[in-house]
Amino acid sequence: MRRSPARxxxxxxxxxxxxxxxxxxxxxxxxxxxxxxxDLAQHTGVVLLVGKVVSTGGDSHSPGGxxxxxxxxxxDSGKRARVVYHGTVPDPYRVGREVVVTGTLxxxxxxxxxxxxxxxxxxxxxxxxxxx
Amino acid sequence: xxxxxxxxxxxxxxxxxxxxxxxxxxxxxxxRRLALSAQNALLASFxxxxxxxxxxxxxxARRDFSFVYVSEHISRKLPLxxxxxxxxxxxxxxxxxxxxxxxxxxALAVWLNRGTRELIAWVVPVLAGVAGFxxxxxxxxxxxxxxxxxxxxxxxxxxxxxxxxxxxxxPLLYLGYVGLTIPFAFAMxxxxxxxxxxxxxxxxxxxTLAAWTFLGVGQLLGAHWAYVEIGWGGYYAWDPVExxxxxxxxxxxxxxxxxMIQEKRGMLKVWxxxxxxxxxxxxxxxxxxxxSGVVNSIHxxxxxxxGGWFLGFIAICVVFSIGxxxxxxxxxxxRTKLESLVSREATFLYNNLLLVAFCLTILWGVTYPLxxxxxxxxxxxxxxxxxxxxxxxxxxxxxxxxxxxxxVAWRRASLRALGRMFLIPFGVGAVTGIALIAAGFGSSPPxxxxxxxxAFVLAxxxxxxxxxxxxxxxIRRLVGRNRRRYGGYLVHAAIVLxxxxxxxxSSYQTVREKGLKPGQAMTVAGYTLxxxxxxxxxxxxxxxxxxxxxxxxGGSHVTTLxxxxxxxxxxxxxxxxxxIYHDPRNLGDVFLIADQIDPGSxxxxxxxxxxxxxxxxxxxxxxxxxxxxxxxxxxxxxxxxLADRYAAGAxxx
Numbered sequence: 001m002r003r004s005p006a007r008x009x010x011x012x013x014x015x016x017x018x019x020x021x022x023x024x025x026x027x028x029x030x031x032x033x034x035x036x037x038x039d040l041a042q043h044t045g046v047v048l049l050v051g052k053v054v055s056t057g058g059d060s061h062s063p064g065g066x067x068x069x070x071x072x073x074x075x076d077s078g079k080r081a082r083v084v085y086h087g088t089v090p091d092p093y094r095v096g097r098e099v100v101v102t103g104t105l106x107x108x109x110x111x112x113x114x115x116x117x118x119x120x121x122x123x124x125x126x127x128x129x130x131x132x
Numbered sequence: 133x134x135x136x137x138x139x140x141x142x143x144x145x146x147x148x149x150x151x152x153x154x155x156x157x158x159x160x161x162x163x164r165r166l167a168l169s170a171q172n173a174l175l176a177s178f179x180x181x182x183x184x185x186x187x188x189x190x191x192x193a194r195r196d197f198s199f200v201y202v203s204e205h206i207s208r209k210l211p212l213x214x215x216x217x218x219x220x221x222x223x224x225x226x227x228x229x230x231x232x233x234x235x236x237x238x239a240l241a242v243w244l245n246r247g248t249r250e251l252i253a254w255v256v257p258v259l260a261g262v263a264g265f266x267x268x269x270x271x272x273x274x275x276x277x278x279x280x281x282x283x284x285x286x287x288x289x290x291x292x293x294x295x296x297x298x299x300x301x302x303p304l305l306y307l308g309y310v311g312l313t314i315p316f317a318f319a320m321x322x323x324x325x326x327x328x329x330x331x332x333x334x335x336x337x338x339x340t341l342a343a344w345t346f347l348g349v350g351q352l353l354g355a356h357w358a359y360v361e362i363g364w365g366g367y368y369a370w371d372p373v374e375x376x377x378x379x380x381x382x383x384x385x386x387x388x389x390x391x392m393i394q395e396k397r398g399m400l401k402v403w404x405x406x407x408x409x410x411x412x413x414x415x416x417x418x419x420x421x422x423x424s425g426v427v428n429s430i431h432x433x434x435x436x437x438x439g440g441w442f443l444g445f446i447a448i449c450v451v452f453s454i455g456x457x458x459x460x461x462x463x464x465x466x467r468t469k470l471e472s473l474v475s476r477e478a479t480f481l482y483n484n485l486l487l488v489a490f491c492l493t494i495l496w497g498v499t500y501p502l503x504x505x506x507x508x509x510x511x512x513x514x515x516x517x518x519x520x521x522x523x524x525x526x527x528x529x530x531x532x533x534x535x536x537x538x539x540v541a542w543r544r545a546s547l548r549a550l551g552r553m554f555l556i557p558f559g560v561g562a563v564t565g566i567a568l569i570a571a572g573f574g575s576s577p578p579x580x581x582x583x584x585x586x587a588f589v590l591a592x593x594x595x596x597x598x599x600x601x602x603x604x605x606x607i608r609r610l611v612g613r614n615r616r617r618y619g620g621y622l623v624h625a626a627i628v629l630x631x632x633x634x635x636x637x638s639s640y641q642t643v644r645e646k647g648l649k650p651g652q653a654m655t656v657a658g659y660t661l662x663x664x665x666x667x668x669x670x671x672x673x674x675x676x677x678x679x680x681x682x683x684x685x686g687g688s689h690v691t692t693l694x695x696x697x698x699x700x701x702x703x704x705x706x707x708x709x710x711x712i713y714h715d716p717r718n719l720g721d722v723f724l725i726a727d728q729i730d731p732g733s734x735x736x737x738x739x740x741x742x743x744x745x746x747x748x749x750x751x752x753x754x755x756x757x758x759x760x761x762x763x764x765x766x767x768x769x770x771x772x773x774l775a776d777r778y779a780a781g782a783x784x785x
Binding site: 010013014017021031032033034035048059060061088089090091092 | 290291292362363364481482485486489493500501504510511512513514515518647705706707708725727728737739
C-alpha cells in the first residue's frame with residue numbers, strides 16, 4: 001500500500017526544525033549563565049546577575065554611571081557584587097528590590113551592559129503577609 | 133461577609149466534585165437522570181462562584197480592609213474602577229476570576245449542547261475536574277477571603293497597574309486562557325465516549341475561535357499597555373509571562389487551521405487531539421509560570437506555594453490526555469490520505485508544523501533555565517536574540533504560507549493552475565521588494581522580507597475578494613455565503629498589518645537620548661525636540677511632573693509633548709509617563725520618555741524613539757476582531773449543512 005506523503009512532510013519538517021535549532025545553538029551558543037552574587041567570581045564571561053539591591057548611588061546618565069551593590073536573592077551567602085551601570089533605570093528600582101542585570105566582571109566590579117537593568121514588579125501575586 | 137465568600141466557594145467545590153463523580157458514573161453506566169443531575173450541579177456551581185465573586189467585589193468597593201486581599205491591593209484614594217479591577221490584580225482574586233469564567237463557560241457549553249447526550253455526558257466530568265482543581269486551590273491553598281485586623285489604609289495598587297487597560301487586559305486574557313478548556317473538554321469527552329467523528333469539533337468551533345480571539349486581543353491590549361505605560365518604548369519583551377500567553381495562542385491557531393482539514397477530508401484526527409490538549413496544557417502552564425516564580429520575569433509574580441500544585445495538575449492533564457489519545461488511536465484513523473504535497477491540505481500541514489515548531493521553541497526558551505539548572509546545576513537563560521531568530525525562521529515562512537494556502541486547490545494542484553493563481557500576487561510581491569531595495573530598505577533583510585511577503589499576501593487576499601465578488605455579485609453576498617472563509621481572510625489581513633507594523637517599528641526605528649536644559653534641543657529622524665520647561669501638578673493620587681517639549685520638523689511646529697513622571701505617595705513609587713505623537717504621514721510614533729528628571733536644576737534626560745508604522749499593530753487589532761466576528765457569526769447555511777451531516781444529534785456550534 002502506498003504511504004501518505006504526510007509522514008514524509010512531518011519527518012522532513014522535524015528534521016528542518018532540528019537543523020535550524022542546531023544552527024542557532026552552534027552560532028549563538030547555549031544561553032547566558034544566570035547567577036547570584038555568590039557565584040559571580042567563578043564566571044569571566046557575560047552573565048545575567050540576579051540580586052537584591054543593598055545600596056545605590058550615582059547617576060546612570062553621568063560618565064561615571066550609577067553604582068549599586070547586590071546581595072543573593074535566596075539563602076544570602078554574605079557575598080556582595082558591586083555593579084556599575086549606564087542607561088535607563090526602571091521605575092520600580094530601589095533598595096530592597098530584586099533586579100536582573102547583564103554584564104561582565106572586570107577587576108572586581110560587575111560592568112553592566114547599557115540599558116540592561118530590569119527590576120521585578122514587586123506586588124502582583126506576592127504571597128499574603130498575614131492571614132487568619 | 134468573608135464567611136459567605138468561603139461558604140460559597142466550599143459549595144462550588146462540593147458541586148463540581150459531585151459533577152465529576154456523578155457525571156463519570158452516569159457516563160460510564162449510561163444513566164441519563166444521574167447525568168442530568170451532574171449537569172445541573174455544574175450549572176449551579178456557576179451561581180455559587182458568582183456569589184463568592186460578588187462578596188470580593190463588594191469588599192473591594194467598600195474598601196473593607198479586614199479582608200487581607202483588599203488591604204494588600206487597594207487604598208482609600210484609589211479610584212473605584214481600579215479598586216474593582218484589583219479583583220484580578222492579585223493571586224487569589226485572579227484564581228477566583230479563573231473559576232468564575234470557567235464555571236460560566238461550562239454552564240453555557242452544557243446548556244447549549246445538552247442535545248448531544250453521549251458526548252456531553254463525558255464533557256461534564258472533564259470540565260468539573262478542571263473546575264474542581266481551581267475550587268480546591270481557592271478553598272484550601274489560596275483563599276481570597278482571609279481576614280486580619282483592618283489597617284487604617286491599604287497598600288494601594290502598583291502605579292503601572294493604574295491604567296485603563298487594567299480594566300480590560302487581564303479579563304480578556306483569562307477569557308482566552310479559560311476558554312481553551314471547552315474544546316479540550318469536548319475533545320476528551322469525544323475520546324471517552326468513543327464518538328471520535330467531527331461532532332466535537334463542530335460543537336466547539338466557535339468556542340475555540342472565541343477563546344483564541346480573546347487571547348489574541350488580550351495580548352495586543354497588553355502590548356499596547358506596556359507601550360504607553362511602562363516607558364521603555366517597546367511592546368513585547370519575550371518575557372516568560374508574555375510568552376505564556378503566546379504559546380497557547382499559537383497552538384490554538386494551529387488547531388483552528390487543522391480542524392478544517394479534519395472537517396473537509398477526515399485527516400489529522402490524532403494531530404487535532406494533540407493540538408487541543410497542547411493548547412489547554414499550555415494555558416495551565418502559563419498560570420503555573422506566573423504563580424510559581426520558577427523563572428525570572430519582569431512581571432515577577434514572586435515565589436508562592438502554588439507552583440507545586442499547578443505542576444502536579446499539569447502532569448495529570450498531560451498524562452490523562454496522552455493516555456486517552458493513545459488508548460483511542462484505532463478510532464482516530466484518517467478517512468483519506470494526503471494526495472499531493474502541492475495541495476490546500478498540505479499547505480495547512482506546513483502551516484501547522486511551523487506554528488507548533490515556533491510554539492515549542494518558545495517553550496524551550498522559557499523552560500531553558502529550569503532544564504539547565506536541573507541537568508547542569510547552572511541556570512542559563514536565552515533572551516531576545518534567541519526568540520527573534522526563531523520568529524524570523526518560522527514567522528516569515530508562515531507569513532508567506534498565508535498568501536499561498538488559500539489559493540491552492542484541495543487534493544492536488546497543477547503547476548499551470550498555480551502559475552495562473554499566483555501571477556498577480558507574485559508580481560506585486562516582487563515589485564514591492566525591488567521598490568523597497570531601491571528606496572533603501574535593504575538595511576534589514578528580515579524587515580525587507582516581511583514587507584515583500586506582506587505585499588504578496590495582501591495581493592492574494594484582495595484577489596480572492598475580487599474573484600469572489602465577480603462570482604457572487606456583491607461583497608455582502610460573497611461573505612454571507614462563507615463567513616468562515618472570508619472572516620479568515622480578514623484575520624489574515626490583520627496578521628499582515630501586524631507583521632508590517634512590527635517590522636517597521638523594530639527594524640527601522642531610530643533611538644536617540646540626551647541630557648537637556650531648558651532651551652536646548654536634540655534631533656531624531658528629522659524631528660527637532662526642544663525642551664521648553666518643567667512643571668508640576670497635583671493629581672487625584674499622584675504628583676505629576678511634566679516636561680514641555682516642542683516637536684518640529686523642517687522648521688515647522690508639529691506638536692507639543694509632555695513626557696514626565698508620576699510620584700505616588702501612598703504606594704511610595706514613581707512611574708514614567710511617556711508622551712506620544714502619532715504621525716499620520718508614516719503611521720508611526722514620536723515616542724518621548726523623560727528618563728531622568730532633576731527638578732532642582734530643571735535638567736531632563738530625554739529618550740526619543742521614532743517608530744515608523746507602529747500604529748498598524750493597533751489597527752490590526754480592530755481588523756482582527758472584525759474578521760473573527762465575521763467568522764463566528766451565526767451562519768444559517770452552514771447550520772443546515774451540519775444538521776444534514778449529523779442528523780442523529782443536534783449541534784450547537
